[in-house]
Amino acid sequence: MAQAVHEATGPPAGAPVDLPRPPASIVPLRGLPFAIAVIGGMVAAIATNAEWALDFYHVVGGGLWTAIDLFVGLVVGPIIGSMSIPARIEFSTRFMPKMALIMPTLVTMTLGAGWQLARHLGNLAPGSVNHGWLVASYIIVGVMTVIALGVLEPANITVLFELRKPRPNPAVIEKLMKRFIYTAGITGAMQIATLVIMTRIATQ
């Protein structure tokens, strides 16, 4: 299907396609101060054990993480899959550097604040009514960690390096981008399970 779209809309074979070059830096440097400020706020929240701040960081970070994962995996991903290869590359050039900064920041604030909040509320104790649900959430985070660090992040960084070459290889980019499509279902299921677990914990 994607190939058919490519053949219908893409340039003739062998014809060079002009695309914007990715920035010189893999990570968008202008966004770094915002990420540092967010992480700094989380460290302050943990150091002071301020319940509202921990709750804020965990809920806001988790909400954005889940929403972005589901939106990208289930809405944006299939749209990218139906684009021509040059269009996919152009989209990736603009999209991936931002994701390389946004997602680790959201994951750090969600997990860091979440662990401290659970400790503060006594949910880590084996006798807690929420302990079983917390262990289930550890397993979900573990699965997502392996997918993110073992599959998606290497693909993301490799695509960004490939795009910086004088003649990027579209087949390399397409092959690596398929990882996002293959893992979207798993990540989506994990995120929905997270929503169920977190709403259970909040109402027990």
Next chain:
Amino acid sequence: MTAIESSTPTLPGDGGHQPVDAGEARRLPPVAELAVATLVLIVVGGIYLAAEMQAGASVTPAVVLLVAAVVLLAINFAMLSRAQQFAWRRFRVVGRWTLLAYVVIAGMLEYVFIYDGVRGSTLAVLSGMLAVFAIDVPLILAFTVARFANERE
């Protein structure tokens, strides 16, 4: 602006295009796969410790997982060191920066464990797991980038 060829790329020697997967073309060892297996062992050990940390359960299962992860990591580095026609320069550049990032992350986690009062054998096993984590993830990232790079990069 950069020009991207829209034709199907071929293997080396077939007309000057880059290979689709340089790793497959050069028969590199399965470093990424083994590194992900190492990560799985560390994550499972971490989940076990996090779940049982306050229950005073035995750390033996976590030690077994940590030892298995260390052995797997050592085998991985031994196999990688014998790789030929590999983009070592790119591997070192990516590896150095990602190692720095993950050492900082592991250091922050170590501080949190100590701050939260984790002590004794549990802290020792967690520290070992963090050390493997801080080496293993940069290995996955650097190898994946280098396998798609030209040897001269």
